[in-house]
Amino acid sequence: MTIVYPHTIQNCLGETLTFLSVETSPEGDKVLVENQVSPNSGPPMHTHFRQDEELTVVSGKMGYQVLGQEAHYAQAGESVRFNRGIPHKFWNAGQTPLICRGWVQPANTIVYFLSAIYAAQNKSGSEKPEAFDAAYLMTRYASEYDMADIPTFVKKVIIPITYLIGRLLGKYKHFADAPAPLP
Incomplete structure (x- = not known):
């Protein structure tokens, strides 16, 4: 990108x-x-x-x-x-x-990540980003970023399930140019 x-x-x-x-x-x-x-x-x-x-x-x-x-x-x-x-x-x-x-x-993926988060907030029209986009971003970039206000149960159970459903439904095509996360 x-x-x-x-x-x-x-x-x-x-x-x-x-x-x-x-x-x-x-x-x-x-x-x-x-x-x-x-x-x-x-x-x-x-x-x-x-x-x-x-x-x-x-x-x-x-x-x-x-x-x-x-x-x-x-x-x-x-x-x-x-x-x-x-x-x-x-x-x-x-x-x-x-x-x-x-x-x-270092800059790492910050420009991409925040651009995608803002777009997901705009998609939902609220502080909470659109659920599938949020699940994708929080899963892909978990080694780089965290949202402290998200309860542990949501991070460990709900987000991975939402991410998987999103993959099965083909919800992530617009992330094709997403940079690789840091190891």
Whole structure:
């Protein structure tokens, strides 16, 4: 799959994410990003197992939280770093759009994965991505990403069954160009 930068995605929840460019470095490709998040919106608690992420608030107020810790807030000019393997979330804690710039490193499959998640949310019209697409993405990229708010039973039983039914029904043809997951 070839991506032309800048590459912008939007979901039905008021989030716009622009992948600005990719910088090459010895530590791996770094994708530069800009987020625009509507008030009270933001990604749910999630984990990047193989990537670090840093966001700097350009305007607005960002709430952020690491799983098991209290919420914190960042204003314009302040940066927040989320280390790989640590469940975290952030949201617009203000009344005006939150705009952040930052990076994710190494880039790995983040552009594809988030583009597909946003598309699945748009398909369902809600925070929860369309079930078959979500099952495919959470199964294929389980070594890279996790959603902490999904109950263990759903992850271990419901998602694999949904994935299998989706395969049997031919629901995954639109994922033909999906990049290989990391081992």
